[in-house]
Amino acid sequence: MDFTLDAEQDLIVQTVRKFADRDLRSWTADADRAGTPPERLIATATDLGFFDEVSRDDPASYAHLTRALRGFELGRGCAGLAALLETNVEPALAVATWGQAAAKDALFTSLSTGGLAAFAHDSRGLLTVVPAAGDLHVSGKLGPVPALAIARHVLVAAGGVLMLVPTSKLTLTPITPSGWRAACWATAQLDGVVVPADHVVSSDPAAIATLLAWARVSLAARAAGVATAAMEYAQAYAAERVQFGQPIGTFESLIRLHDDAVTGAIAARLCALHAAWALDARRAEALDLASRARVLAGDVVARATIDAVQIYGGYGFVNDYPVEKLMRDARAFEALHGDERLGRVLTERRLQEAV
Amino acid sequence: MDLFHDNPLLAGVRQMLGSFALRSMRPIAARHDREESMPWALMKEASPFLSQTAALDGRKKLTGLEDDPDPKKPRTAARIAVVGSEELGYGCAGIALALAGSGLAASPVARMGTDEQRAEFKKLMSGLDDQGRVKVAAMALSEPATGSDISGLKTIAIPDGDHYVIRGSKQWITNGLSAAVYVVWAQADPAAGRAGVRGFIVARGTPGLVPGRKETKLGIRASETAQVHFEDCRVHKDMMLGQATSAEGAATGLSDTKKMLDSTRPAVGSQAVGIARAAYEFLLDRVRGGSLHGTPMASHQHIMFELAEMQMEITASRMLAHRAAWLADHHQDNVAEASMAKAHGARTAQLVTTRAMVLLGEEALEPDHPVEKWYRDAKIYDIFEGTGQIQRRILARLLTGQNPT
Numbered sequence A: 001m002d003f004t005l006d007a008e009q010d011l012i013v014q015t016v017r018k019f020a021d022r023d024l025r026s027w028t029a030d031a032d033r034a035g036t037p038p039e040r041l042i043a044t045a046t047d048l049g050f051f052d053e054v055s056r057d058d059p060a061s062y063a064h065l066t067r068a069l070r071g072f073e074l075g076r077g078c079a080g081l082a083a084l085l086e087t088n089v090e091p092a093l094a095v096a097t098w099g100q101a102a103a104k105d106a107l108f109t110s111l112s113t114g115g116l117a118a119f120a121h122d123s124r125g126l127l128t129v130v131p132a133a134g135d136l137h138v139s140g141k142l143g144p145v146p147a148l149a150i151a152r153h154v155l156v157a158a159g160g161v162l163m164l165v166p167t168s169k170l171t172l173t174p175i176t177p178s179g180w181r182a183a184c185w186a187t188a189q190l191d192g193v194v195v196p197a198d199h200v201v202s203s204d205p206a207a208i209a210t211l212l213a214w215a216r217v218s219l220a221a222r223a224a225g226v227a228t229a230a231m232e233y234a235q236a237y238a239a240e241r242v243q244f245g246q247p248i249g250t251f252e253s254l255i256r257l258h259d260d261a262v263t264g265a266i267a268a269r270l271c272a273l274h275a276a277w278a279l280d281a282r283r284a285e286a287l288d289l290a291s292r293a294r295v296l297a298g299d300v301v302a303r304a305t306i307d308a309v310q311i312y313g314g315y316g317f318v319n320d321y322p323v324e325k326l327m328r329d330a331r332a333f334e335a336l337h338g339d340e341r342l343g344r345v346l347t348e349r350r351l352q353e354a355v
Numbered sequence B: 001m002d003l004f005h006d007n008p009l010l011a012g013v014r015q016m017l018g019s020f021a022l023r024s025m026r027p028i029a030a031r032h033d034r035e036e037s038m039p040w041a042l043m044k045e046a047s048p049f050l051s052q053t054a055a056l057d058g059r060k061k062l063t064g065l066e067d068d069p070d071p072k073k074p075r076t077a078a079r080i081a082v083v084g085s086e087e088l089g090y091g092c093a094g095i096a097l098a099l100a101g102s103g104l105a106a107s108p109v110a111r112m113g114t115d116e117q118r119a120e121f122k123k124l125m126s127g128l129d130d131q132g133r134v135k136v137a138a139m140a141l142s143e144p145a146t147g148s149d150i151s152g153l154k155t156i157a158i159p160d161g162d163h164y165v166i167r168g169s170k171q172w173i174t175n176g177l178s179a180a181v182y183v184v185w186a187q188a189d190p191a192a193g194r195a196g197v198r199g200f201i202v203a204r205g206t207p208g209l210v211p212g213r214k215e216t217k218l219g220i221r222a223s224e225t226a227q228v229h230f231e232d233c234r235v236h237k238d239m240m241l242g243q244a245t246s247a248e249g250a251a252t253g254l255s256d257t258k259k260m261l262d263s264t265r266p267a268v269g270s271q272a273v274g275i276a277r278a279a280y281e282f283l284l285d286r287v288r289g290g291s292l293h294g295t296p297m298a299s300h301q302h303i304m305f306e307l308a309e310m311q312m313e314i315t316a317s318r319m320l321a322h323r324a325a326w327l328a329d330h331h332q333d334n335v336a337e338a339s340m341a342k343a344h345g346a347r348t349a350q351l352v353t354t355r356a357m358v359l360l361g362e363e364a365l366e367p368d369h370p371v372e373k374w375y376r377d378a379k380i381y382d383i384f385e386g387t388g389q390i391q392r393r394i395l396a397r398l399l400t401g402q403n404p405t
Helices: A007-034 A040-047 A064-077 A079-085 A089-098 A101-112 A205-240 A252-280 A286-317 A323-335 A340-354 B008-035 B040-046 B077-091 B093-100 B102-112 B115-125 B190-196 B254-287 B301-329 B335-365 B370-382 B388-400
Strands: A117-121 A127-132 A135-145 A153-158 A161-166 A171-175 A185-195 A200-202 B137-140 B156-160 B163-174 B181-187 B197-203 B209-214 B225-236
Touching (some): A007 A040, A040 A079, A064 A079, A079 A323, A089 A101, A089 A153, A101 A117, A101 A153, A117 A135, A117 A205, A127 A153, A135 A161, A135 B335, A161 A205, A200 A205, A205 A252, A205 A286, A205 A323, A252 B388, A286 A340, A286 B370, A323 B335, A323 B370, A340 B301, B008 B040, B008 B077, B008 B370, B077 B093, B077 B301, B093 B370, B102 B137, B102 B181, B102 B197, B115 B137, B115 B181, B115 B197, B137 B163, B156 B181, B163 B181, B181 B225, B197 B225, B301 B335, B335 B370, B335 B388
Parallel strands (some): A117 A153
Antiparallel strands (some): A153 A161, B163 B225, B209 B225
């Protein structure tokens, strides 16, 4: 066993870390207040190769471990902007892996001209999917979904089907939730939207489970990054802030708050990396590890961001300092795709009852 | 007096403010949170029974009854405060603080002020301001460098003839931008240390009193928080608190201010209980009649045990707050119980709102979702009025007499 990064991974980590520290962290507060990403984001990220990394012809070569390493660094920079930078991966990878030529043509032509794609999982069961003359008719509410407001396509997982839908067919309502405010969220109303058969990407439960595992690992890695950032900020503040004649970072209770959060963040990162490695290695346990990574990362990012605000005290509660945003940003990691623990419990119960 | 059951008076307060919370606070809570605006119209509407100067008025406005004049008899003020605070927190914590924030300033005037100072404070608070709004007051104690450690105040009050010249800046001041009157705390005698700190009543418009920038906050956004600057602000010495002797003895400096903060802790903890109860009931409402993959939500232990846990924590927090209030009303020391109530209530509010959000999944990401708002509101209860760490420090010191670091 070797935890050392190879040269390519190390280069990517160093590059993205620099991008996160220098650019994302300088943009994040204004982007949060404005509820929109900086204009430079897409151009800068395109230069860094964020949007064209999935090969249409060879999706199996995609490295989830590299993505997780990168996602952690992006999470350290800004959760909302990270969501935009990661948004193409699931649609591109899924369509390249399971899609038909028409769907591949539509999506990859769009991506090659700077178009974005979003991934929406109907975790609340708000959509109805009805087969009709070989096509699918989809109705109901979709979202909230990050990046949907600016995406040209959305990959929808609903009713046991994966389908690629141009957003021009949807009635979009851009929204600005409390967290990831710069992530160009939207909800969509679908009134009998027709999805042609050649845009049905898959109806194989295993494909949908695999897709969700990709998303879970990515979320977990970014969440670990947010938790790490929260404690980086908190540690710096605690070293400077003096109360009762000593830096508050020297009080044992705050040392422990910080220390436990860092322990959690390290564990969450490693779990995400392990799950990503298992995905890349096509290990049988990869999907389960991805789910477990998200459970842990959700707990860790919730605790770390709440505790970072606590360490900042009154300053933590106001928008001039970075951690109140992190506490808002933490929620989406657990909310997207629904309660992870509930899914695990229900799956395990079904398995036990089937025995 | 039975600790575990409401008497008719407390039941009446609970019923009245609970109804007010649902009918008058909830419908406007999301808007004021989103717009970060004070609920001025509701504050005016509620002023006949929720006075901004309640600490000086006694309980009659709220309950219709006068306080018992016999100081040896049990009071009900602390229990009314915890019962009422839970209901107001249940409605909207931000609006609750807008409705009650002036009490922070009125309380030291009631406790330490002379008859003349009380009358002046009430005069300054009477009527409406130039924008037709009810007048509010601000307690200006915390400073940029002085959050938990309020003994390190940097604001100074320099004697100058019949006046004091106040110089310094205050931070995190409720009603700091809009107040008609400020009770500002400043070091009037540096050689005396803590004992030299005094409170001063300062009217809005006094030269040198400069309301500062309003803060954008994580939660309680319907309550205004701002900086306040005192730039050589001249205040007549007659407006210095601490010249009176109350029934409980001389009340002068910072130690009495800290006692006053101690006295509000059960109600602060209780307000946090109200937030937790709001999130818990929202979730319970979703579960009742709801289904999950064709089975009743209520049949799932995963969900129901979470609700049971929430119910346990909420009940425990409420009992701690009521116990602390009961002790105060019976003239018994309650420092430990007050700290427990405050710290436990804050923890419960954070626990319940966080777990409720997880269980609601993507629904809780919708803008203006009440549980998401309660999640943001809950955090301040572990910070203001003494952080969770300060409460534990108080408890630890009571155990051994030492301040652990």
